[in-house]
Amino acid sequence: MTEIEKTLDNKSVRPTAMRILIYKFMAGKQNAVALTDIENAFEKAERTTLYRTLKTFEEKGIVHQIDDGTNISKFALCQPGCNCEIDQDLHLHFHCGQCDKTVCLTEHKIPHINLPAGYIAEDANLVIKGICDSCSDH
Amino acid sequence: MTEIEKTLDNKSVRPTAMRILIYKFMAGKQNAVALTDIENAFEKAERTTLYRTLKTFEEKGIVHQIDDGTNISKFALCQPGCNCEIDQDLHLHFHCGQCDKTVCLTEHKIPHINLPAGYIAEDANLVIKGICDSCSDH
């Protein structure tokens, strides 16, 4: 039983061949991936399978969904530092307008915001847009 | 020349009947609206017209586009406090998971974030998700 299989098993996700491949693919990427990215990487697989795999991964806390403002959902593997379930510990994301890549900045947390009376915060999403380190240094 | 016509004219947007109606509609709403919302409100109008009107409004700084994480673009009229063009003064938005409405919290600004070396911030988007004041008090 490989490391990845153990990880999936721990999250009570059955480690099928497809899922292991998708996990590997995402682990190899430094940036968040869209459904289409995975689709292009695995010409053989059906979009539906990938779609539902991501949904399952998300439900089980293996990946988290990122909304980077492009209106295309991206996904990234949850890291030890990324406590997606806990409200107060959400990290932020960076979207590069040049290479169009979105990365997690797990060490950067969203500051606490005092909301007006009556508003109850349950979740937060902070995306910084600009130029990433790969694109900025020439 | 009405107040609205003056506003549009100031932003060098020709105040057509359609545009005035759309402006009025948005001014009457407390929350951000999606293209579909306007479409439903004006059964007579074409989606394309509304679409391009919103685009024009956005370009001319009459409305700002909001990405609240639903993957559906919403729009809200720019307020005196909402300096959409200036990076450091971005306000945040609140999305209610119950009534699905998105509101601007113009008095709340996005705190400054120290990015890792090499990252250049140009824009930011912060959405708090939870229960709004209308939905929370029973």
Added chain:
DNA sequence: AGAGTGGTGCAACAGAAGTGCATTTAATGG
């Protein structure tokens, strides 16, 4: 009046997201 610009209406397309159903694959129990 005629030319030109910009706005509007109509049709069609692209891409992402999502659903239903049949079939295959994997886990479980005798």
Added chain:
DNA sequence: CCATTAAATGCACTTCTGTTGCACCACTCT
């Protein structure tokens, strides 16, 4: 080890948002 069962996958199709091209209309300016 096979049979049963539940879950995963593949295929087809639908829906919705966003977008573009083209023709027509309205208005302005000379």
